[in-house]
Amino acid sequence: MLELGFNDPERLVTVAHALSTRSRVDILRLLNSKNLNVIEIAEKLKLPVSTVASNIKVLEAAELINTELLPASRGAMKVCSRNYDDVHFALNLKNSVPKGITHVYEVDMPIGHYSDCEVAPTCGMANADGYIIKEDEPASFYHPKHVNAQIIWLRKGYLEYLLPMDVPAGARIQSLELSMEMCSEAPNYDQNWPSNISVWVNGVEIGMWTSPGDFGDRRGKLNPNWWYDWATQYGFLKTWRVDHEKTTLDMEKVSGVTLDELNLSESPKLRLRIGIKPDAVNQGGLNLFGRQFGDHEQNIIMQVKYTMDQDGENL
Structure with a gap:
């Protein structure tokens, strides 16, 4: 709201x-x-x-x-x-904040700040200054420099993030939203390269998006000058939303997973995994974009919307 x-x-x-x-x-x-x-x-x-x-x-x-x-x-x-x-x-000055007002708790998570990963070539990462690690060497993904990544690509596997859940005690969570720019990962790029990209929250798969391709037909709006024209350029901004009834992707239902299954109130952290399942039909990899690459100037954004029972009682 x-x-x-x-x-x-x-x-x-x-x-x-x-x-x-x-x-x-x-x-x-x-x-x-x-x-x-x-x-x-x-x-x-x-x-x-x-x-x-x-x-x-x-x-x-x-x-x-x-x-x-x-x-x-x-x-x-x-x-x-x-x-x-x-x-x-709310046009009543005396009661301008209604009881049960929806609060928003937001976390801006840089894509390089993953806590765990499993990757296979083609794979690599870069930022505005250049490549961070050697390409196609999965072991390099564990190098401390990975926190500086602004674009990450992998053909198989996943990236996992730990996000703080610093919402007040007693909060009634109404929805969880996760937004990120992504696409498939092909050699160089390929507009027709489908990939079944799944998202998990606290070990529960909330849904899967089939990326139609790895996009390079034009330069990404934010890409640094050094980035090659023949490489991946941009992705699509995708927004996952889980509430008490369903999970949607860009406002269209993708699964019946609800907030109750995610146990968000039981831990001070949320575990987010983005990747391709080993048995996925289209194992076309993943490109994940940060603020300095692609078309959308954002990292991974998590929004938790919640209400408090006491809101408005003393107004």
Whole structure:
């Protein structure tokens, strides 16, 4: 839920403006059940593509939706997804924070800070200055320099991270979100190189994404100048979300795993594993991007949304 009030008037105005026309409200309604590209939205609403595109910009500026450029048969297409299921406007100054307000605990985990790994060639890692280790030598993945990685690639295996779960005692966790940029790993690059990439939380596989390829048809927006044109350039930003009913990937259900199965409150840490199962149909490897590579300026982002029973009781 997005909580808005007089404590952040600029954000309140921006979101209110984004919701002030029927066209933009209709776009959010369409994105309730599935992600759509701009042309699909225009067709469903019977509006010009240019009109939809301008409204998408307003919704994106208000952070009500996310957009991502994905490969299409002719160039690229902009795919839209909704960020929030609920928006709450708190306009009562005396009770501007409602009981049960949703808090957000966020961890920004650099991709090089993995705690365990198992890899097989092709494999390696680099940062803005150059290669960190020798390519295709799995033993090098245990070198202390791995913490500086901004892009990591491996053909088989996994990377595992320990993330702190520093939420207050008694917190009622509502959802867990994990966001990262990734793609397959092929020699050099290959647009058609599927890979079944799985994500585990505390030993439970929450779902699998089939990456369509290892993308190198253009340079990644953030890649340093020294990075070779013939190498992997960018991935897709994928967001996994687990709540009390299901697990979704980019807002589409991928499994029936729920928060209750993850035992998030039983440990001060969360164990995140990203990799390819040995029996995966498409063992096409993994590229994982940090802030300085690819298209999205972020590391692995974990968001835990929770409520506290006492919120609002003394207002």
